[in-house]
Amino acid sequence: MLHCLNAPGNAAGNCTDMSVLERQRARTKWQEEQLIHQPPQPCYFEGNDQFNNGFSMLNQGQDFLNLMNSEMGHVVKVDPGLDNNGWQEFGQFGGEVLGLGSSGFVTGSGFELNYGISRTVSCPEDVAAAAAVEETAATETTQRESVSPEKMTSLVGRESFKKRKADKNQSLKAVAGEESREKRIKGCNEEDESKITEEYSNNSKNTTHNNNIKRETSADTSKDNSKVSEVQKPDYIHVRARRGQATDSHSLAERVRREKISERMKYLQDLVPGCNKITGKAGMLDEIINYVQSLQRQVEFLSMKLAAVNPSLDFNIDNFFAKEVFPGSTSNFPIGVQSEITNPAYLQFNPLQQLASCSGLEMGINNPDMALRRTISAPLSIPDTFLDSSCFDQIQTSSGWDGNLQNIYGMEFLQGRLTSFPGQQFTGSNEASNLKMEM
Amino acid sequence: MCNPSGNQLDNVSRRNSARMLKQEFLKKWIMGLQICSASKKEMSILERKKAIKLSADLAMASTKNGTTNWSLALISNASKENDNKTLVDQMLGNHHSEKISTKRPSIVSIFRNKRVATCRGKKILKKRGGIRRAKKMASSATSIAKRLVKKRTQVLKRLVPGGEYMDELNLMEETLDYILSLRAQVDVMRHFANATPKFES
DSSP, X not given: OOSOSSHHHHHHHHOTTSOHHHXXXXXXXXXXXXXHHOSXXXXXXXXXXXXXXXXXXXXXXXXXXXXXXXXXXXXXXXXXXXXXXXXXXXXXXXXXXXXXXXXXITTOOHHHHHHHHHHHHOOHHHHHHHHHHHHHHHHOGGGGXXXXXXXXXXXXXXXXXXXXXXXXXXXXXXXXXXXXXXXXXXXXXXXXXHHHHHHHHHSOHHHHHHHHHHHHHHHHHHHHHHHHHHHHOTTSOOOOOOTTXXXXXXXXXXXXXXXXXXXXXXXXXXXXXXXXXXXXXXXXXXXXXXXXXXXXXXXXXXXXXXXHHOSSTTTTHHHHXXXXXXXXXXXXXXXXXXXXXXXXXXXXHGGGHHHHHHTXXXXXXXXXXXXXXXXXXXXXXXXXXXXXXXXXXXXXSSTTSOHHHHHHHHHHXXXXXXXXXOHHHHHHHHHHHHHHHHO | OOSHHHHHHHXXXXXXXXHHHHHHHHHHHHHHHHHHHHHOSOOOHHHHHHHHHHHHHHHHHHTTTTOSHHHHHHHHHHTTSXXXXXXXXXXXXXXXXXXXXXXXXXXXXXXXXHHHHHHHHHHHHHHHHHHHHHHHHHTHHHHHHHHHHXXXXXXXXXXXXXXXXXXXXXXXXXXXXXXXXXXXXXXXXXXXXXHHHHHHO
């Protein structure tokens, strides 16, 4: 899942002994480096030596940025084959460097470096998005900044989390076991954190601040990921207890339940229009309630309207379908009762073929409901139809049409497709057809 | 989920399924209307409206084939009234009503379980009451928020058919499904209503 397609990922995976936080820190460093590299001119590193130097210095907690700055503008090729002897001595950073070395540095530019990182980092869903961003950036060098540090951090956080999870997967299945492990990791995280802050105290305050912020964001994303990964892996329940949270089975179950609810709420948020700007459960529930109510009222209203316009209750549905206007829809509802009506209707419809060919475009593209409406209703304005067609799907053009109907319309379909009607002409013909139908 | 093309496929299939839903709904609705019109000749406008709405609701519920609780609840609510019972039976067929009758006890049992669970929950709450109260004063904002959420959940439960018997998680799922179905229903009905006046004029 996490381990990516290319060698760098594996290499990074080999250094399992390094702690998560350190990896994360390394990445944060890399981001900073990225920030420096992002200015338009592509920058290269000179020789392995300086590069290695850079990392040993990084290891010692000294300011790496200055060095990188000084090294900008040099050209190199880093041979990935050198990695084994040269780079392993840098312990925890070996994996990182390797990853970046083979994918990023060989190709050279600072931007590629970027790409390398995200490649090692991205989990399946992100591949597309990240790649898309990168593609655009590749075509326009001016857009380099578009891969913002925030994005990078989030990706980094993601990966580190995934790694942590992968480690976990090997050793534990039981919840309790996970808890203890979680705590251990937490503990080591905290240690690392203190270490890091000490280290950074040497540096300028600014850097420290930045790093902390980034760390926070990455931590957040990893939190989010915990939920996501829970969805992805339904075979066992993965619960994380953070510090100060209860670990007994009841509260764990409760937490799982709550997370599920919030997940459902997320789906609802997507579903209900105007709900995605609202934060907070109460507001969202409000919005959902309003939406459901409005839908119910619409149903009420529409049934009232239908009752009002149809003086005889049965709606004259049969009449509807008997009229020439509805042949499309009749064949669409394969109701046994109406099957005999279809044929006469279709016969009646035949004389209208000329007109049908005019509206054939619409019929061909939109689904039968649309076509149905198109043929019948004169007061439709063009924007309205556009709206409708957008809300209907245009993918399965003809599948809704049953056998014989398709034959009838086959020619018109082609005609409609070949000659793309301009809007005005279309309305004109439509009106004509309506006129004819009313006659 | 893994790749963009998969996502697209997902989208397409979802749209297709929405379309299928609409078609099936329309089919069933028209069938219901025919049954209605066959059973009663003279109707006032209100009666007509009621019949239309009822058949639309039933059609919507029957497209779900009894897989969701809200549709079952809707059908069983509708069949409570005697006049509607024949319509329901005719619309859904006999096997459907059997299904409902077999399913209904399960709903009831869910309801019972739910009750027990809430009782237990209250007990626990009571036990902790002393501690909670002290905290309540300090964090009244969270308790207010909780109360707001609870109130709205109650309202939502009233809106979704059969929602009274659902717990929160179930309610969310059912609401999702219900909204989707309602949307399809409204869409079809609107098209129908837009199509109609043209004929009468």
